[in-house]
Amino acid sequence: MTMHDAHGRRPDTSSAATALSPTPRTTLRRNRARAQADRAALTDVLDAARICHLGVVVQGSPLVVPTAFAYDLDGPDAEGTLYLHGSVAATTLGAPGDVCVSITVLDGLVLARSAFHHSMNYRSAVVRGTPRVVDDEDERAVALDLIVNKLVPGRTDVVRANTRKELSATRVVALPLYEASVKARSGGPNDDEGDIDAGGVWAGVLPLTTQVGVPVPAADLDQIGAASSPM
Secondary structure, three states: OOOOOOOOOOOOOOHHHHEOOOOHHHOOOOOHHHEOOEHHHHHHHHHHOOOEEEEEEEOOEEEEEEEOEEEEOOOOOOOOEEEEEEEOOOHHHOOOOOEEEEEEEEEEEEEOOOOOOOEEEEEEEEEEEOOEEOOOHHHHHHHHHHHHHHHOOOHHHOOOOOOHHHHHOEEEEEEEOOEEEEEEEOOOOOOOHHHHHHOOOOOEEEEOOOOOOOOOOOOOHHHHOOOOOOO
């Protein structure tokens, strides 16, 4: 398996390699015009998001939990592999059967002249399939590095290696990036003509971004000498 940057590599630029081919379970039935057909749109969402939400059925009841993730386009699956991280004690990562992973990036609040036409600008993806527990030590090492470096690029270059005890307490599952759909909205409000003509109400988009704040050092950081900032 080839190691590469924290976000994975872009797929081949040929149309066959980049086209998303949703299955019946991932075919949009509402607001179909917002469906994205290019596989690059999927990697765009995966690159921009920091967490995903994993939906599983545990003992007959649905359960959705947030979790860290990364992806590898050079992984064992032809379309790329999504890796999810958690504890071996977590029932969500060991549950049998299919799962659903959703990822959303919120880009803006769309304010219209009526409450009905308020909306959001977003990019979202849904990946479905049957995950497998990653037992291969080399693949798991790559996956764990990708997950850590996705949150803070290059972080695994400066921290100590995982201990055997830590690895035994950690579970990684892999999900093929095959059965996936992407949906997005951009632009301003879609107001009724009558509301536009009436005037008097501000309308437009409030952009939203995620920003990293000023790092807050650990209280004991200076005990063994100052370390460089992580950002």
